[in-house]
Amino acid sequence: MKKFYSTLFGWKIEKLEGMEYYSVTTVPMDEKGNLLRPGVNGGLYKKEQPQQQPVNYVYVESVEEYSKKIADLGGKIVVSKTEVPGMGWFALAQDPEGNTFGLFEVMPMA
Structure with a gap:
């Protein structure tokens, strides 16, 4: 590809x-x-x-904060915050209609 x-x-x-x-x-x-x-x-x-199926990811400042917002708005987290070594953290979520999307938080550069 x-x-x-x-x-x-x-x-x-x-x-x-x-x-x-x-x-x-x-x-x-x-x-x-x-x-x-x-x-x-x-x-x-x-x-x-x-x-x-493909999954679109949205960069966010905090996967944890956005995970809470998703739940508050009627969505759900299907894969909780997970580290991608040397890059950051991601989570997978579904909106209230069941569409899957991802969150990505970039690891701060030293």
């Missing part, structure tokens, strides 16, 4: 060490990981199940 998307859209796609995950850069970032112009960066990985 790396060749397909990088050729199609001109995205920069890099494999991360130690896992079957590819970082996708569609717009440039500064040294802190902030986008320099509007856009969406993300990642790709191989499906684990044939019926598996």
